[in-house]
Amino acid sequence: MNLHAALLGLVLASLAATAAETNNASSAPNRDGGPRGSGPRRGFGGPIVLNDDDKPAFANAPAGFDQPREGVAPGRLEMVEYDSKSVGTRRKALVYLPPGYSAAGKYPVLYLLHGIGGDEDEWRRGGAPQAILDNLIADKAAVPMIVVMPNGRAQADDRPGPNPMATAAAFGKFDQDLFGSLIPFIESKYPVYQDRDHRALAGLSMGGGQSLNIGLGNLDRFAWIGGFSSAPNTKPAAELVPDPARASRSLRLLYLSCGKRDGLIRFSQNVHAYLKEKHVPHLWHVDDTAHDFQHWKQGLHHFARRIFQPAHTL
Ligand code: FER
Numbered sequence: 001m002n003l004h005a006a007l008l009g010l011v012l013a014s015l016a017a018t019a020a021e022t023n024n025a026s027s028a029p030n031r032d033g034g035p036r037g038s039g040p041r042r043g044f045g046g047p048i049v050l051n052d053d054d055k056p057a058f059a060n061a062p063a064g065f066d067q068p069r070e071g072v073a074p075g076r077l078e079m080v081e082y083d084s085k086s087v088g089t090r091r092k093a094l095v096y097l098p099p100g101y102s103a104a105g106k107y108p109v110l111y112l113l114h115g116i117g118g119d120e121d122e123w124r125r126g127g128a129p130q131a132i133l134d135n136l137i138a139d140k141a142a143v144p145m146i147v148v149m150p151n152g153r154a155q156a157d158d159r160p161g162p163n164p165m166a167t168a169a170a171f172g173k174f175d176q177d178l179f180g181s182l183i184p185f186i187e188s189k190y191p192v193y194q195d196r197d198h199r200a201l202a203g204l205s206m207g208g209g210q211s212l213n214i215g216l217g218n219l220d221r222f223a224w225i226g227g228f229s230s231a232p233n234t235k236p237a238a239e240l241v242p243d244p245a246r247a248s249r250s251l252r253l254l255y256l257s258c259g260k261r262d263g264l265i266r267f268s269q270n271v272h273a274y275l276k277e278k279h280v281p282h283l284w285h286v287d288d289t290a291h292d293f294q295h296w297k298q299g300l301h302h303f304a305r306r307i308f309q310p311a312h313t314l
Helices: 003-023 122-126 129-138 164-171 174-189 206-216 244-250 265-277 293-304
Strands: 076-083 090-097 109-113 146-150 199-204 224-228 253-259 283-287
Touching (some): 076 129, 090 129, 090 174, 109 174, 109 293, 122 129, 129 146, 164 206, 174 206, 199 206, 199 293, 206 265, 253 293, 265 283, 283 293
Parallel strands (some): 109 146, 199 224, 224 253, 253 283
Antiparallel strands (some): 076 090, 090 146
8 A cells, every 4th residue: 555545544534533523522432543633633634615616727637648658758867865954964856857858958947845655756656757747848738847856854854754744844844955955956956047937836735735835935936836735734825825916926827726535625725715815816726536646647737737838828
């Protein structure tokens, strides 16, 4: 069983626990044997109430979008290591270089973040980033870009460990590593543009929350921001976007998506509702998925084809 399947089990256990609490306030048996009633696991899963505009904004990616396709020029993945000043360790990041990559070229960069149980290899293990990007670029649906998949758990032991939820706080410190060490490293090692118009930030679940928190909190650094089924680490919307007029002026794409069967959908719905009320342009895409890579692969496809592009292609 992979980690997300295991986490889905947690969602269901948490839902069952919530139901049990409703029926029997104090002494419902703890069926999964783990801690309950406190800690970050509470709220992982919850009631799903769909609104009228919780609908797809566009069609699903075409069949095969996440499979290597014959005749398509392949990019490549390489694992890199950098010294992190804030964490005090040498850390890893997986880097996608597009087909035809050349040190003489100049590329925009997407920073792509993983979930609570993941690490720098999670997207490669479950999300087919190379096939998705290779196919989009071959079809000229996405511009050639570098994609950096770091480890968003900014602590010395950055493995998820037996209880990934216990590492949640370290995701909140990743901004220091990103700005202080990772971005400077990437910009020294690869021929990349260094302005906000050529820098994007997106992620799945915990990484979606990080992308919204860090991206919207640093509009001078990122023009393109995406959250796929963003987790409860997402800050309240009014804190994320305290100045709606400024966000509206400076964002080139704010992409929010979630599956309609995802027990965490209310976190994305809350952000969408606020953005709508404040007239901050954004894409809101709800498809027929749960909290898993079916959704996140679609997210990468739809986000990657819209970034670093003129406005009319959104
Ligand atoms: C939580 C439920 C889910 C939580 C985090 C998650 C920090 C993250 C899920 C994921 O990344 O897949 O209560 O609290």
